[in-house]
Amino acid sequence: MSPAHGYHFAPRALRRWRDERLTLTPRMEGGWQARFHFEGSTCGNVPFVLHYDIEVDAAGLIVGLHAAAAPGDEGHQSMCRHREDAASLREELATQGPLRGRPLADVLAWKPATSPAGCVCTAPARAHKWLAALQTLHFALSEPKAPAASAPPHVPDTAGQNSPVQTHANPAAGASAVSPSAVTAAVARAPAPHCVPLSSSAPLS
Numbered sequence: 113m114s115p116a117h118g119y120h121f122a123p124r125a126l127r128r129w130r131d132e133r134l135t136l137t138p139r140m141e142g143g144w145q146a147r148f149h150f151e152g153s154t155c156g157n158v159p160f161v162l163h164y165d166i167e168v169d170a171a172g173l174i175v176g177l178h179a180a181a182a183p184g185d186e187g188h189q190s191m192c193r194h195r196e197d198a199a200s201l202r203e204e205l206a207t208q209g210p211l212r213g214r215p216l217a218d219v220l221a222w223k224p225a226t227s228p229a230g231c232v233c234t235a236p237a238r239a240h241k242w243l244a245a246l247q248t249l250h251f252a253l254s255e256p257k258a259p260a261a262s263a264p265p266h267v268p269d270t271a272g273q274n275s276p277v278q279t280h281a282n283p284a285a286g287a288s289a290v291s292p293s294a295v296t297a298a299v300a301r302a303p304a305p306h307c308v309p310l311s312s313s314a315p316l317s
Contacts, residue, residue: 118220119247126251134248142170144253148245149182153230160187162205162232164245168216177209179242193233205232210242216253219246 119126129148137145148164160181167176180202181188188194193201211218226240 119251120226120243121247123251123255126248127255129244129248130252130255131257134252136249136252139167139169143168143172143175144249145176146245146249146252148248150241150245152188152232152241154187154190155192155231156190158187158190160191161185162188162241164241166209166245166249168249172215172217174211174214174216174246177212177242178207179205179209191231191233193231201232204238208238210239211246216246216250219243219250222246 133149135147135149139145144167146166146168148166150162150164151159152162153159162179162185163182165176165178166174169175189198191201210224211222222243224239224243225236226243227234227236228240229237232238232241
């Protein structure tokens with residue numbers, strides 16, 4: 113059973129972020145590389161995109177964390193913090209990812225001070241985005257997308273006029289589709305904390 117009650121965000125939001133914002137790629141040495149696509153906005157309503165990259169090894173430990181503006185994005189330059197000190201903001205995003213070296217399951221018990229602001233100017237705002245990225249990854253490995261239904265088998269007619277029916281994997285799933293058999297130590301269950309109330313109007317939508 114999924115520890116859905118231990119997440120900071122509502123399962124409905126996590127499911128949508130898993131399906132629309134998360135890309136998973138298997139690591140050759142075991143585990144996963146994940147990218148969380150965050151769409152934010154500045155206090156002046158300038159949109160921007162950040163990429164949160166996470167690596168989890170075969171033992172379920174978080175071994176890589178990195179965040180940066182998406183290639184070609186210019187909107188992030190309008191954030192107040194970026195205008196004040198762009199270099200330090202870039203460094204903090206790139207190097208100050210939380211829970212490095214700890215099990216991914218620990219994200220259920222991580223309770224940082226957070227802010228749902230659309231930007232990442234403050235530490236609580238940055239923690240909020242990392243919490244969303246890490247919990248979406250945990251949710252994706254715990255609750256993988258269902259495989260696409262297969263097309264019915266082809267049955268030729270007597271005249272031989274039927275064309276073969278092609279069976280496709282769900283193209284929307286792409287690299288984010290995860291087989292339940294692949295979920296091992298990366299989603300080792302931690303004792304689930306009490307549910308954190310969530311407003312349905314998540315700023316990451």
